[in-house]
Amino acid sequence: MGERLRLATGVMGNAASLLLYSTPILTMSRITRKKSTEEFSCVPYITALLNCLLYTWYGLPVVSCGWENFPVVTINGLGILLEFSFILIYFWFASPTRKMKVIAILIPVMVMFCITVSISTFVFHDHRHRKEFVGSLGLVASVTMYASPLVAVKQVIVTKSVEFMPFYLSFFSFLSSSLWMAYGLLGHDLFLASPNLVGSPLGIFQLLLYCKYRKREMKTVESPNNWDVEENDEKSKQLQIVISESANGKS
Secondary structure, eight states: OHHHHHHHHHHHHHHHHHHHHTTHHHHHHHHHHHTSOTTOOSHHHHHHHHHHHHHHHHHSTTTSSTTTTHHHHHHHHHHHHHHHHHHHHHHHHSOHHHHHHHHHHHHHHHHHHHHHHHHHHHTOOSHHHHHHHHHHHHHHHHHHHHHTTHHHHHHHHHHTOGGGSOHHHHHHHHHHHHHHHHHHHHTTOHHHHHHHHHHHHHHHHHHHHHHHHHHHHHHTOOOOOHHHHHHHHHHHHHHHHHHHHHOOOOO
16 A cells, blocks of 8 residues: 555656656747757756756665655656757857857766766665665755755845746746655655755745735736837846746755
């Protein structure tokens, strides 16, 4: 019964994470339409790619015992495909200078992953030590990813506007974190539960902020004049930048 509950939690976690991983599609659509990366950064996608690579490797039988973490492999394997796609689209439309920055960040990330695979395969010879090594690196990568929404949180507090923190992004971040936290706890796997112990409270905090400033925003809505239209255009552009930097999913 416990194993079935864990599997069901993993399936629901996959669905929530898929929705979260899909959020950059809006940004990629804009980049493709405008044929320019504008002020968007590729760093969040590369960071998310590293996270997906590490947890896919963590869930494979080489590191884990058999297929005990199969749901982790499926969603992070899909995440690898999505993040690679986002990086390729970004690279295609980036300026020569930005292309060099992408290469300068992506190559060390791939080298780091290859070293991780080599050490965990040839240095450690049992599942426990392999899980401790790969899981520790994955934990650091996940916590780093969870820190990115703080950019949006800061914008909300400074501007007192939820324009910079869309509800669906905060909701799916909280839902995904909570489900994977439960999945890790049910399997007594702290390397899966620990990063989400950070992500879940942060998701709740974002939702509380949304409720607070959404109500204030509704009370102060006024008819826009020409100046408001120009200001809203600028905010819309900033919002897209914040989304691209803070919307990369979790394991």
